[in-house]
Amino acid sequence: MPDTHFFASPRIGSLQSGPHDRLSDVPGITVGHATLAKEALQTGVTVIFPHEGDLFLEKTPAAATVINGFGKSLGLIQLQELGVIETPIALTNTFSVGQVATAQLRQSISRHVEIGREWPTVNPLVLECHDGYLNDIQAFAIQETHYTQACERASADFAQGSVGAGRGMSSFHLKGGIGSASRIAQCAAGHYTVGAFVLSNFGRLPNLIVAGQPLGRELAKHPAAGAPETLLEQDKGSIIIVLATNAPLDTRQLGRLSRRAAAGLARTGSVYGHGSGDIAIALSTAYRIPALAHAPMPSLRFLHETSLDPLFEAAAEATEQAIVNALWAATTIKGRDGHTRTAIHELLPQWRERLTLGSSQ
């Protein structure tokens, strides 16, 4: 992906990455984007498929954590009660949750006309961040077709940066968006992959920490970083973090895993700002739960609780790396009313020699 990663992002932590350092290193996971990029409309939809099968009939075990609840995501109540995902995970801008939820419903009933009739309804799962700095969010530009388009394009080989739901997102007063990473957890019971995926739209520049270094304080002095008073603005962003693993965890354990996203997030400079809707989901691809009562339940052998620490470390580190990767993959975007968010790599070259950041690749 030379267009998104034209120079390597700093390497976070000490654990080994999966083969592509991204969510889809967890086998079976695919991601698709639909991007709107026309003048004041800089937004999109991104979908994550936990597996290639029928998501309603074969539900994915999952759990969620609300790190800070200034957010308008849909679908977490049922996810937390029942511990399953039954649609793709959709990400979009704050004002398009309704459109995308309706698209998910139509998609589900187009496949199973029994939904909402003989069968229960389906639980749309739509997560959001507010891209209104670059995007004219009041235009309600996202249509149901963008959702279906994103679904059709889903692939293990997906783009990062200013694409899909990440198109209009800002992070640390810089261009944010989509980022991903993965880490290998060496548990007593075997090696497992933990993938992280972020829609990154949070943070004030002076707070940015990269690989432990207070990079934001330096960058804030750069003329292209924006006026100093701008950088004092409150964090009105958000971040959505999706963790996936092929380790066999039950939903309580997945809840524990999801809470470790907060550790990775903190290390990039976040204190889970008041105005930031910070939400993490963790899912396992190791097994599926059948929808229909007469289908046999799987026989499961979960990881012993004492095996979780390597997964927790992998989750925190992959989250931190994914946030950094979102910054490094981003391209500068000019959106509504002349608003511009600069990609970090445009500010970095002249500062690079002052940094001792290792490279992730």
Added chain:
Amino acid sequence: MPDTHFFASPRIGSLQSGPHDRLSDVPGITVGHATLAKEALQTGVTVIFPHEGDLFLEKTPAAATVINGFGKSLGLIQLQELGVIETPIALTNTFSVGQVATAQLRQSISRHVEIGREWPTVNPLVLECHDGYLNDIQAFAIQETHYTQACERASADFAQGSVGAGRGMSSFHLKGGIGSASRIAQCAAGHYTVGAFVLSNFGRLPNLIVAGQPLGRELAKHPAAGAPETLLEQDKGSIIIVLATNAPLDTRQLGRLSRRAAAGLARTGSVYGHGSGDIAIALSTAYRIPALAHAPMPSLRFLHETSLDPLFEAAAEATEQAIVNALWAATTIKGRDGHTRTAIHELLPQWRERLTLGSSQ
């Protein structure tokens, strides 16, 4: 309202009701309905206004409890984090959450163009039940205009029964829908009103308890109650409960109040069934929180914690009464595919002499 209450519902409990035994006995609260009632389309939208002012600028303190999370409501994450409501509370069918959320967003930005630009975004609050037994929910019949229509019609004098969001709802295999009640809490610090409002769509007939009596077991023998095997069906319904009070409670105390809705619900025969999305919101009209940072915060004197018990009893009793009132206010509705839900009063006359239920009026 002779059309909805053509005979009096049984009287629940021992506390005094407010003047009209409904949510709007809490001064300032209004309710509006938009109803679709055409062949297979039997659905609607209902809105509750906590006060007559600008809901975004003067936010209403509130809290929520998920009694059972098989539900797709939108807006609870932020409500629980920030403790405020900033739109009308909207109720509709499960598949129309998206449309109504979008309508709420458009309504908010039409009043404050700064929302999602200079100001943060607004948190839509849309609660739902699944009315697919009577309503062709797959038709996605609710439009944004239904939401605005419901808003325009809001009044302290509102209808109960098969109206608004309650049009297509079922409860205990009977016709459910909108119900409301109120109780006076005599606290040491003074008398306060607790109002309850339900969108009632839950329950199996054999489980129905009215004023402590196992009425459902009797009614289940009635030929019009439906085939016995039907009554074994799992509960796939839901109930939304909105409590309001003019008592000055902080959001932690409102959270405690909201949890008492579960007591009233249980007394009607619910065990919070697996498939039932049972959600309660509690709000206070005693004060408002300004949206803008430079507006002065109100000076508040909350109730002492030891004064809460009368409010808790009022909340439980008003909830139970509101659920009973929803049944008694309902009219028989025939909907999609010949499905019919019978109003309880059609089954009751011949059983009335066997009952010793008091009347609420």
Added chain:
Amino acid sequence: MPDTHFFASPRIGSLQSGPHDRLSDVPGITVGHATLAKEALQTGVTVIFPHEGDLFLEKTPAAATVINGFGKSLGLIQLQELGVIETPIALTNTFSVGQVATAQLRQSISRHVEIGREWPTVNPLVLECHDGYLNDIQAFAIQETHYTQACERASADFAQGSVGAGRGMSSFHLKGGIGSASRIAQCAAGHYTVGAFVLSNFGRLPNLIVAGQPLGRELAKHPAAGAPETLLEQDKGSIIIVLATNAPLDTRQLGRLSRRAAAGLARTGSVYGHGSGDIAIALSTAYRIPALAHAPMPSLRFLHETSLDPLFEAAAEATEQAIVNALWAATTIKGRDGHTRTAIHELLPQWRERLTLGSSQ
């Protein structure tokens, strides 16, 4: 048990009971009591063993719900995080939690000297109610030996009423204490038992509901019920509810089960009063989790979520029955400062003909 059940308690609900209508109808569960009954000291300790094996090495899956948190129980934080019980469940008075916790620690390390050294520490699980009306709680009369005594006496055939931790408890201004019941849940996957066990110490007499009937309002008129002004007192009690089942549920499902205790509790007249510490635990005996990392994890096949409703109904009904049984099993106790709590059966005879309560036996 003629001493505790000298007349039969009213029958709650419609489900079938287990063979003895008590917690130990779930195979493997035993209960033991140590009772102090000497003048102003009217208190005790009760223990529940989930199974007969080594509780630390073979942990019991469990979950807990805080219905109302005015309580001082110990051990729930870790239970909720890890989903296991690793000691007997101990119940005692509020001021003796410390002594009993220390006793649990000593018992655990006496069996496994590695605890707190090579192995992690053990999580004491001590639940409490405030028996200070009858018992001189300031005497701190419970010693560690009472805990070990209760453990030694554990049996599937255990007493109810004014025994063990229930010795000094009050409920509805009457004598409360230990009660138990069980119900059979007929799930699609098979028949399972749900047992309930309560330490009942909550409620105001005018609120008492038995089998749907407002019995408390009648009893409150009885001269022996106490002075009317006394009956206006706030609820300063609590209830601990332990549910057990042999159904194979994971800890998320056990959490759902535990929340149904609140339904049964509400039907006896509780609104989860401000001053009442109402806590429910649910455990499964269907499998065990090994403590040691190298021990093989069990292979598990959980119930399909759609099979839970019969278990939920059984949990609510068994809880309600257990609370009623605690009242009916109680004997009148005179404690500190001449305080007396009268057993309900002393008030009932002259009221019995006015009641139409069925018998549970």
Added chain:
Amino acid sequence: MPDTHFFASPRIGSLQSGPHDRLSDVPGITVGHATLAKEALQTGVTVIFPHEGDLFLEKTPAAATVINGFGKSLGLIQLQELGVIETPIALTNTFSVGQVATAQLRQSISRHVEIGREWPTVNPLVLECHDGYLNDIQAFAIQETHYTQACERASADFAQGSVGAGRGMSSFHLKGGIGSASRIAQCAAGHYTVGAFVLSNFGRLPNLIVAGQPLGRELAKHPAAGAPETLLEQDKGSIIIVLATNAPLDTRQLGRLSRRAAAGLARTGSVYGHGSGDIAIALSTAYRIPALAHAPMPSLRFLHETSLDPLFEAAAEATEQAIVNALWAATTIKGRDGHTRTAIHELLPQWRERLTLGSSQ
């Protein structure tokens, strides 16, 4: 305090500290220690007084967050329900929670004989970490007198390091214990102090991060750091974090504040390990809640929600600094079975020139 701070700890973050960079920079707060240091007994009790008044009659508003629940602390259930602290906050070792709770009860009733009689009971608040590596925790050495001794010694000028409850604690395979720090939050509504206090007993050495630098990886190579295989051991520790502020926050806002402790914790290298009981409490000294129902409730004007971000940043930064200060204040301790934990300053000198850490003083 030359004995505890004999060289300055690295300076964390960018915010201004209070005058003494410790919890008691929040006016009114005092801390007392009782320390056992005799051969295999290396443990103690620490108490924190939120104010100098009668803690039961004038309760302190507070909230708590369980970051990771592998812990045995007592008192959080009621704290979370009622939002108040009514005793000193006590800290001790895991096996002494019972003794200290009993001591708190005796202290409370010695002042108010009505507690547990005419008045409700009191809620002991005892937080713990497991000091069993250095301390012979199975000796149950803590007595009630240690609690009262710690109370008598409470002062705004308190020691940090290997004292009180921190005596036997380990952190990052080094000597941990008591640490404290403070930061000034510049809110629109004025300047407020946020103090942090930690009982630090968590972490694996290779994970230690100090001021963003992976110091632990370097120190792990030091011969005195212990055998490499030891450093692979699982984290079996814990951390208790107490935040205090003089800002007028309600209990929901204090809950939000307490959750920011997790950000500071993560920045020191924690991922909230499986075996670590990580708990944060936040309290406000800006007002008090009267115990007695007839006492007038205070008139309160809380901070606007948009003013919270500076407090959140202060909470995270003060927590991180307090953890670092605990390491730097520690002295090497030799305890049971020849186990030794080395103070970081003994390992640091030869590594100092390779570090570019600023000094906090």
